[in-house]
Amino acid sequence: xxxxxxxxxxxGLRRGVSRLTPEKIEKTVMAVLQGExxxxxxxxxxxxxxxxxxAEACHFSLSHPGDPSYTPAGKVHQTMGVxxxxxxxxxxxxxxxxxxxxYTECNxxxxxxxxxxxxxxxxxxxxTVRRICHKLGVTPQYIQDTAxxxxxxxxxxxxxxxxxxxxxxxxxxxxxxxxxxLRIPLDKEGSDIFYSVIAPEPKFxxxxxxQAAAIMHMAGADWTMPSEPGWDNSDMCMFTGDFxxxxxxxxxxxxxxxxxxxxxxxxxxCGHAFRSIYDVGNRWDAWKMSPVPVIHSIAYFxxxxxxxxxxxxxxxxxxxxxxxxxxxxRGRGLHLKLRELVRFxxxxxxxxxxxxxxxxxxxxxxxxxxxxxxxxxxxxxxxSKAKAEELRATGVxxxxxxxxxxxxxxxxxxxxxKLGMEIKFLGDIIYECMERPEA
Amino acid sequence: xxxxxxxxxxxxxxxxxxxxxxxxxxxxxxMYQLAKKKDASxxxxxxxxxxxxxxxxxxxxFNALGWxxxxxxxxxxxxxxxxxxxxxxxxxxHVVLWTEFFGISYATLPDNVTDAMTLVVLAACLFFAGRRxxxxxxxxxxxxxxxxxxxxxxxxxxxxxxxxHQLFDYQVMIIAHIVAGEIMxxxxxxxxxxxxxxxxxxxxxxxxxxxxxxxxxxW
Numbered sequence: 001x002x003x004x005x006x007x008x009x010x011x012g013l014r015r016g017v018s019r020l021t022p023e024k025i026e027k028t029v030m031a032v033l034q035g036e037x038x039x040x041x042x043x044x045x046x047x048x049x050x051x052x053x054x055a056e057a058c059h060f061s062l063s064h065p066g067d068p069s070y071t072p073a074g075k076v077h078q079t080m081g082v083x084x085x086x087x088x089x090x091x092x093x094x095x096x097x098x099x100x101x102x103y104t105e106c107n108x109x110x111x112x113x114x115x116x117x118x119x120x121x122x123x124x125x126x127x128t129v130r131r132i133c134h135k136l137g138v139t140p141q142y143i144q145d146t147a148x149x150x151x152x153x154x155x156x157x158x159x160x161x162x163x164x165x166x167x168x169x170x171x172x173x174x175x176x177x178x179x180x181x182l183r184i185p186l187d188k189e190g191s192d193i194f195y196s197v198i199a200p201e202p203k204f205x206x207x208x209x210x211q212a213a214a215i216m217h218m219a220g221a222d223w224t225m226p227s228e229p230g231w232d233n234s235d236m237c238m239f240t241g242d243f244x245x246x247x248x249x250x251x252x253x254x255x256x257x258x259x260x261x262x263x264x265x266x267x268x269x270c271g272h273a274f275r276s277i278y279d280v281g282n283r284w285d286a287w288k289m290s291p292v293p294v295i296h297s298i299a300y301f302x303x304x305x306x307x308x309x310x311x312x313x314x315x316x317x318x319x320x321x322x323x324x325x326x327x328x329x330r331g332r333g334l335h336l337k338l339r340e341l342v343r344f345x346x347x348x349x350x351x352x353x354x355x356x357x358x359x360x361x362x363x364x365x366x367x368x369x370x371x372x373x374x375x376x377x378x379x380x381x382x383x384s385k386a387k388a389e390e391l392r393a394t395g396v397x398x399x400x401x402x403x404x405x406x407x408x409x410x411x412x413x414x415x416x417x418k419l420g421m422e423i424k425f426l427g428d429i430i431y432e433c434m435e436r437p438e439a
Numbered sequence: 440x441x442x443x444x445x446x447x448x449x450x451x452x453x454x455x456x457x458x459x460x461x462x463x464x465x466x467x468x469x470m471y472q473l474a475k476k477k478d479a480s481x482x483x484x485x486x487x488x489x490x491x492x493x494x495x496x497x498x499x500x501f502n503a504l505g506w507x508x509x510x511x512x513x514x515x516x517x518x519x520x521x522x523x524x525x526x527x528x529x530x531x532x533h534v535v536l537w538t539e540f541f542g543i544s545y546a547t548l549p550d551n552v553t554d555a556m557t558l559v560v561l562a563a564c565l566f567f568a569g570r571r572x573x574x575x576x577x578x579x580x581x582x583x584x585x586x587x588x589x590x591x592x593x594x595x596x597x598x599x600x601x602x603x604h605q606l607f608d609y610q611v612m613i614i615a616h617i618v619a620g621e622i623m624x625x626x627x628x629x630x631x632x633x634x635x636x637x638x639x640x641x642x643x644x645x646x647x648x649x650x651x652x653x654x655x656x657x658w
Contacts, residue, residue, distance in 0.1 A: 036477070039471070040478050043637045043641050044641065046633055047631070050585045051512070051577070052576040057504075068578070071579075073580045074580055116505060118638045118641050119643075121645060121648075278652065283480045286480075330649070333656075334654075358656055
């Protein structure tokens with residue numbers, strides 16, 4: 001039982017660990033514990049009564065029944081628990097297992113918060129473990145590369161400055177065939193909306209930009225996108241524990257919006273970026289709340305719907321089920337607006353999964369887990385078994401999932417467990433069903 | 440025997456209560472200072488309304504998802520804690536001591552009721568111990584400190600029950616009971632039992648963050 005029995009080779013973890021000595025480990029661990037943690041970690045470690053109520057909370061635990069090493073308290077027990085008990089005096093091999101566990105077997109989804117009577121935030125503890133791993137230089141290769149991209153290009157996907165504007169103009173040109181007069185306005189000062197996307201959108205999900213532009217155009221929105229770095233709202237550094245670069249990129253994002261004097265930022269359908277903006281990243285930069293108001297696409301589309309600015313030519317055929325992205329429900333409580341939108345767009349019922357709304361099961365891709373790449377894909381897919389069973393039980397063919405990472409994860413889950421379900425963004429459905437100009 | 444009794448109800452009692460009250464106060468104070476120094480951003484989000492909302496919702500049995508998913512544990516936990524607090528506070532034999540020593544007196548519970556409540560505590564302790572031994576999820580994460588906490592809490596109720604029913608040698612049992620109780624009091628600020636002191640605050644923070652920042656419920 002335990003992470004040591006399921007170690008996976010990853011060149012990033014291996015190389016990082018090879019540079020460690022017990023002295024370096026002890027010094028770094030204690031520096032983080034004493035320098036960066038305080039009452040929260042101390043009370044959590046002391047008051048956790050090891051009651052085990054959290055065991056049923058975690059999708060990893062539910063997907064591996066009978067294996068206690070996947071429970072939230074079990075994860076802490078194998079990582080932070082050991083560091084605290086031994087005052088950081090552990091060997092490099094231990095760090096390998098600890099890092100693999102922290103980066104690939106916890107999605108930081110906080111579902112366990114709904115199960116712990118004392119209110120312990122296991123996600124915070126695992127985040128701190130990741131912080132220690134980052135400081136030790138032990139991170140999985142793929143996600144570390146992403147962090148490097150953030151640092152070098154201020155976006156997650158090594159998108160060069162000119163590639164960004166080229167992509168926008170390309171999508172604008174394509175969209176004008178269907179929507180004459182459509183513009184993706186660049187650097188329009190004083191706009192109502194600054195539309196921000198995650199780097200995978202210009203890289204390989206460009207149709208989402210096309211769709212967003214079409215929806216904004218038909219709704220008559222006053223919007224803009226920036227031409228300079230700072231357009232990417234994503235934040236893998238939050239997940240590797242590289243808080244310094246996280247602070248840099250969040251600041252770049254907000255300052256990009258502030259320079260254009262926009263009234264608010266509307267974010268594409270993403271989960272973690274949302275949390276980075278309104279919760280984690282802004283805190284590091286000492287902004288209590290985000291300095292420019294940020295709303296998620298769900299809330300924005302809901303606004304358009306209630307203002308009558310989405311005119312549907314037809315409805316999407318139901319029934320459907322809704323996947324609640326963790327960062328949007330346990331972070332921002334948007335599950336109700338999401339369902340109002342889906343009911344507006346879909347002709348048919350919403351068949352809920354057994355765990356839905358704030359109590360949803362995570363897609364297992366979030367928290368940076370899918371970003372740790374191919375070496376850990378099977379860990380993630382195995383951990384999503386419980387989710388697969390819940391999805392299968394709905395008997396529907398369509399999952400509405402307003403989050404890019406969730407799409408990635410659910411696609412693998414649907415494929416591996418042969419669910420035969422398609423996954424849709426809200427943007428997909430709105431674009432497909434909305435009125436468009438006469439051809 | 441008298442000397443021993445005088446000692447445990449005199450200086451040792453003062454000591455135990457002192458450790459409990461002053462120790463708890465010190466832990467609260469030092470934890471607060473640590474939070475101000477190291478968790479300033481978390482402190483900024485603390486909100487009384489959301490804190491109370493979370494605390495109240497978790498104090499209702501079967502309200503939170505966690506309680507609903509573990510019904511036996513919920514019953515045991517609530518029964519245990521309610522009796523744990525009510526019995527020592529409202530036991531006739533204890534109130535008699537307060538009256539004798541300090542002239543304070545207040546309402547009490549009848550002996551047959553507190554007797555039954557003591558058995559509830561002991562049954563719950565057996566249930567908790569059983570879980571730790573037989574349930575894989577719980578056994579895996581159990582440490583020494585958890586057993587120590589359970590033993591510290593079981594002993595005052597076990598010895599109290601035995602003393603009240605005058606099983607075995609009463610003189611010895613009553614001393615054992617008083618000492619067991621004093622150990623428990625003194626242990627509260629410095630063991631797992633400190634959740635008595637801190638749980639309201641950890642709960643309050645989760646409530647504040649989920650309510651104020653995440654606009655979601657944390658139960």
